[in-house]
Amino acid sequence: MLQLRRTLALLKGETGNQLARTGSSLPFLDSANNSSGLVLQSQSTDVYQNLALEDWIDAHVDLQQRGILLLWRNQPAVVIGRHQNPWSECNLPAMRKMGIALARRRSGGGTVFHDHGNLNLTFFASKKAYDRKRNLKVVTEALRRLRPNLDVRATDRFDILLNGHYKISGTASRLSRKSSYHHCTLLHSADRSALSTVLRPSCPGILSNATPSVPSPVANLIDHAPSLAWEELLEALVQQYNTEFGLSSVFTLVDPSSECVFPGVGNISTELRSWDWTFGRTPKFRVETLLELRDEHLPARCSAQLQMEVKGGQVESCRLDVPAGWLPLWLSRQLSDVLVGERFCPHRAAAAVTAMLRAEKGQFHSRLNNLCEAVLAMMG
Amino acid sequence: MAAYALLRSMSSSFSSVLPLLSRSGSLSPAPLAVKTLFRRTLASSSRFSAALKFTDKHEWVRVEDDGIGTVGISNFAQEALGDVVYCGLPEVGTQLAQQDEFGALESVKAASELYSPLTGEVVEVNSLLADKPGLVNKSCYKDGWLMKMTIAKPAELDSLMDEAAYERYIRSIED
Numbered sequence: 001m002l003q004l005r006r007t008l009a010l011l012k013g014e015t016g017n018q019l020a021r022t023g024s025s026l027p028f029l030d031s032a033n034n035s036s037g038l039v040l041q042s043q044s045t046d047v048y049q050n051l052a053l054e055d056w057i058d059a060h061v062d063l064q065q066r067g068i069l070l071l072w073r074n075q076p077a078v079v080i081g082r083h084q085n086p087w088s089e090c091n092l093p094a095m096r097k098m099g100i101a102l103a104r105r106r107s108g109g110g111t112v113f114h115d116h117g118n119l120n121l122t123f124f125a126s127k128k129a130y131d132r133k134r135n136l137k138v139v140t141e142a143l144r145r146l147r148p149n150l151d152v153r154a155t156d157r158f159d160i161l162l163n164g165h166y167k168i169s170g171t172a173s174r175l176s177r178k179s180s181y182h183h184c185t186l187l188h189s190a191d192r193s194a195l196s197t198v199l200r201p202s203c204p205g206i207l208s209n210a211t212p213s214v215p216s217p218v219a220n221l222i223d224h225a226p227s228l229a230w231e232e233l234l235e236a237l238v239q240q241y242n243t244e245f246g247l248s249s250v251f252t253l254v255d256p257s258s259e260c261v262f263p264g265v266g267n268i269s270t271e272l273r274s275w276d277w278t279f280g281r282t283p284k285f286r287v288e289t290l291l292e293l294r295d296e297h298l299p300a301r302c303s304a305q306l307q308m309e310v311k312g313g314q315v316e317s318c319r320l321d322v323p324a325g326w327l328p329l330w331l332s333r334q335l336s337d338v339l340v341g342e343r344f345c346p347h348r349a350a351a352a353v354t355a356m357l358r359a360e361k362g363q364f365h366s367r368l369n370n371l372c373e374a375v376l377a378m379m380g
Numbered sequence: 381m382a383a384y385a386l387l388r389s390m391s392s393s394f395s396s397v398l399p400l401l402s403r404s405g406s407l408s409p410a411p412l413a414v415k416t417l418f419r420r421t422l423a424s425s426s427r428f429s430a431a432l433k434f435t436d437k438h439e440w441v442r443v444e445d446d447g448i449g450t451v452g453i454s455n456f457a458q459e460a461l462g463d464v465v466y467c468g469l470p471e472v473g474t475q476l477a478q479q480d481e482f483g484a485l486e487s488v489k490a491a492s493e494l495y496s497p498l499t500g501e502v503v504e505v506n507s508l509l510a511d512k513p514g515l516v517n518k519s520c521y522k523d524g525w526l527m528k529m530t531i532a533k534p535a536e537l538d539s540l541m542d543e544a545a546y547e548r549y550i551r552s553i554e555d
Contacts, residue, residue, distance in 0.1 A: 173490035174490055
């Protein structure tokens, strides 16, 4: 309860006097508001809860007079930018196998991999005070103080590079009514093998105007500074945040799932978890690819050409050009028709084609099955 | 701080909070003369229908001859954004209340939310922007329009700024 009241009070920017009345004693709260900052650390490692917390703070907390720094990390997850295409950015089947979540954030930018070895920093500020360069200076200066021989530099794209070559941090931001947030990743000790496995396209042949990622070679901080501990890093960042912005910050842990402290945050995380947001918000795209067809009775392989338009994550049109001798035209047309209106999703598509496969008991069953499998595999 | 106190007395629904937070004193009323002219305009001449009205979020709306509102962002906004690389726009048929978020423009600077200047239904979205998002920068008042919507509550236009008032508003925030 004390933690709860304290967090509420801090978000409201209450002074020490008011808190004394409620019974909490927080001597480190500065009564002169201008020099008091707020640093929050999320207790959750659920990517949707943490993203929801960001949006909640942006919408509900007055950021005109002072900013907030939020520190957070997630269980393994791939996070795509607001206007990206998950099928072209990440390996959805591999992620399903590895239990890695997919989230679409509300800020722009490219795709990143989060896990316990990756630290996320969110700098909340008014629109006027929005300054990514200054925020990244907090990170680079903190790192330089910790390990003076580390070559870390922010680029024009607001990446942070180690030794001028390895990306250790990427940036994205969102501007809303009156406020802004700029968040960035920081690779301390992430699983690089998992990262490279999942940051690959699921589906070949995608034509789209969705914002693309710029792939970069990455490195972990511990690869070049093996003794750098997580806690040490966090402490240095908080200290540098205070130095850079001339603040004496209050630090507090927050539970992003708390409806008491953050009323309505549950609705935000529910929306972020939804298929409609994660996949349905994908900009309209086209798939043009060749499907490899196999038949155990034929020595030669052949291929079918697939052209699909996907809007709002659903198949809007589908055209399958299958060699005439391999499968009758009416069957491949029927398959196309069945797919139209379905989600661009192997599970949904499988359910849709099941009835069709069951009905086709004749000589074309196994070929039709093969074609269906090829289509489903293409969907990720 | 007042905004937060306001929050405490409201329900915990996220979507209900936003419009209330920003409605307090942020929209300036149009002079009486413009109000009277507007009512005549819809029925008769198109002399004033090309006039732009602006929100404090730098969106503009232009009432066309058929009573549909064309919506875009101002020159001030497009300059502040930098090169637009993607326009996230709503589906035709979307119902919007005044000040609802209706999409976002992504630029090198950030993803910037877009807020509906009026209450109405989206009837058309600028399909040119899919391949040429830069039109928003190059021609923000003409070819770079974002969407068209019905005007369910014409009185809302009175609460928006005319060009002169908007110019004054920009000057005041630049200081």
